Amino acid sequence: MFVFKPDIKMSEDEFRQIRDFIYDHCGLHFDIESKYMLEKRLNRRLTQLNLESFKDYYYQLRYSRDRDEELSTVIDLLTTNETYFFREDFQLKTFTDEIIPEIMQKKRGSGDRSLRIWSAGCSSGEEPYTIAMLLMQNPExxxxxxxxxxxxxxxxxxxxxxxxxxxxxxxxxxxxxxxDRYFTDQDGKLRISDQVKQLVSISHLNLLDQQRISLLGKMDAIFCRNVIIYFDSEAKKKVISSLHDQLHSGGFLLLGHSESLMNISTEFDLRHFTHDMVYQRPERKRAGGVL
Structure with a gap:
């Protein structure tokens, strides 16, 4: 017989403890208006773990041997991984028709034939695979x-x-x-082709982990769309500063259509293209030309 178990209530102290712990780990920010949302979404974990209070859950997050896995579960519960292929197509058109040709023209002059693009906050992969499919349409x-x-x-x-x-x-x-070109049917769903997959590498990364980010190396373009909306002002500044440092001189930062760097960073120029506006790390200048 099913026995209804009422939701466990979260006190303000418990909310602050859990909220601050999550923030310190990954920069996700929840204000007091988010308390009810945290309470509702985390109740299922308390039930699954057979815990009696959010205080017990806080200790689970902080001290248990599987705390890293549990924190990853919390992030899944508290964030929205809403994405799809070819999202914000006007920006993608700017990327393929104007940004990529500009990057390639610049690199040809130096004999460089490499393109490095980072999808920061790639979720279930639609964004990096979209980028790969678009680039594959360019014969060069x-x-x-x-x-x-x-x-x-x-x-x-x-x-x-x-x-x-x-x-x-x-x-x-x-x-x-x-x-038709890049997917095959599999049990009622669609599997992306290995041809696309081979251009993309997928890895776990916390955007507040500046040391690990630095290991990625320099990028020609970074997509960070609908990611910084989860951060408060201080965390946004840290993340954007890290992204700036990972871009080549003249590299591009593509944010979501509702996001901007106003009051966050003055390190980028805002470039006006035909279909969109995109942030660019300024070119380093030297006497007689550009570095």
């Missing part, structure tokens, strides 16, 4: 060394990205051309 790209890196803080969602199998919701903005 085949003679270049292309590396697309997708990272996310959620280990669970990254397993879906590595698997590369997607349901209908991921294709709401996808032209049949790409589905």
């Amino acid at each position: 790209i085949r003679r270049w060394n292309v590396e697309i890196i997708g990272t996310d803080i959620s280990k669970q969602i990254l397993s879906l990205a590595r698997e590369g199998i997607y349901g209908k919701g991921s294709f709401r903005s996808t032209d049949d051309f790409y589905i």
